[in-house]
Amino acid sequence: MGVTLKDVAQRAGVSIKTVSNVVHGYEHVTPEMRQRVNKALEELNYQPNLPARYLRKGRVSILALAIPFLTNPYFSDIGKAVINAATARSYTVLIDSTDGERSKETLVINGMYPHLIDGVILSPLALEAEDLQERRVTVPLVLLGERLFNVPYDHVVIDNVAAAKLATQHLISLGRKRIAAIGAQGVSAGDTARLRLQGYREALVEAGMSWNPDLVIRSLEYDRIDGIRAMHQLMELETPPDAVFCFNDLLALGAMRALYEGSYRVPEDVAVIGFDDIKESAFSVPSLSTIAPNKQQIGDLAVSFLLDRIEETYSGPPRQTQAPFQLIVRESTAGRHA
Template sequence: MGVSLKDIAKHAGVSLATVSNVVNGYRPVGEETRVRVQRAIDELGYSPNLSARHLRNGRTGIIALAIPELNNPYFAEVAGAAIREAGTHGYTLLLDYTDSDRQKELLLIEGIRERVIDGLILSPVQLGRADVLARRSDKPLVLIGESVYDVPHDHIAIDNVAASHVAVQHLVSLGRHRIAFIGAHPDVHRQPAHLRLRGYQEALSSAGLSFDPALVAVTAQFGRQDGLTGMRELLKLSEPPEAVFAYNDLIAIGAIRAIHEANLRVPQDVAVIGFDDIEDGRFATPSLTTISPDKESIGQLAVRSLIARVEGKHVSEPADIQTPFRLVTRESTIGR
């Protein structure tokens, strides 16, 4: 097998415990011996056996991040930030994905990986408050995204209502009146969809525009295909929309495709705004105006909160952290 503490101890002529103390500084070690031990470690190439360490102290040094989909660039970017942040704290991040599946989400919070990880960051889409409250595992849990509220866990999310308000306001400022929303969801568990819909409605009403339910397209998922079919439906209306607020960039990209198929132009005939600011949108034709959440800080804050819980340092009350966002205007609303 590999090199163990015992090998180092023998090589440096000290006890096991001393080597352990050099490695993780639980107790001070004399300068002279510390150097000797460190040299032995370097020479033999020691690295601690995590299984043993975990067995002993109950921690693995691995935290998990479970996202709904891998191939949504939004989550890929958040995950990237989280992996980097975990690394700087000496943790390894295990990336998992739920496929937006309720059963998988339940398994995860119930601790399917219980014995492997120190804690979990979950971006739920199907779980409700009750599911989270019913959870029995005592491993720290951090939630990201706006799916679940009022549960005793740290929670990182942007203000979906406010952000949606800003997005729709932008469309209003272009002089558009018939503004559609694509990405409402029939399932009550899909909180963010409701919140963005609410922001949409609030913005309409504060602009003095009436809310027309026919302009709200319900989608099954939140991918490009859903944007495509949603927009196709909207274009069949006798009075089709002049602007569209899409639940996310993927839906917006699908919608743009549908608009082109109908031989209409973006933004001249229909202006489109998305949500997430993924790279696809920057290079789409036309490039996509969008709400840009601070993905880097979402990943960072989630990891930091979780590690703080894992290490039991700040045993503060569960916090609700709102991350910043900004409007990024591009060709899909302002032409060129």
């Protein structure tokens, strides 16, 4: 017979309920109690009895995470954050990639059944509100990102307008006068791009700077090659920009490559800032200034919301919360002294 919660409680000198709260990741346990329980769990090599949990509660302790692109480091980071948060609550995470296609996202919300998973976390790019209204299954669902608002599901976002505004204000504070933007989108699925463009424009207007559409380059894709192509368009202008806000780090890395090939210096000739704070940004040459969403908190909030629904500890109206972000200043805007 394996180690039980009762065995752990006796070793730690606490109640079985306290051990259960720690094992399930509930926050209302004092740090001292949590430390005692975790020490006892480790000493006794406690392993949760997942088959028994399923028979008792009708749950399999498996969550699904559906992201648009596995190759985008930002979504890989989100996946890791979700896995960390779920593991701490004794749940396993299955990851699926939708390629940002509506048909695949619809399959995610309708095609996964309760006997396979307990809940779904989805970062949609193409899903429409009516797809959710026509949803045929009752598996709990949490949404990530800015694609859909005012839908009856818990939702974790960041304030993209404020974040983009902060990035642009940083470039303005450096005395840059012709600030370009790479990543605008004219498609219905481009909600994140629309919000970041709004923040960029608001920062310019508040600084008394004119809005120049020639300095805004659209990009349907957000990879490095797209940043190279967009930067080449800007370099071909009669008066190129002296700063660029890219709507993600991959675009920014591509833009810096194009500037290097064009014999422009970064940041002396053109300052560059990105968005996402992927690990590559800290190791590029020059290192990339960026907006860093708190990805671990995004994962923590998404898993917490989902388990509240799965374990029926919350049955109230849908919740929407914003995860924090911060400006990371590196060499691409501040020079080598950064």
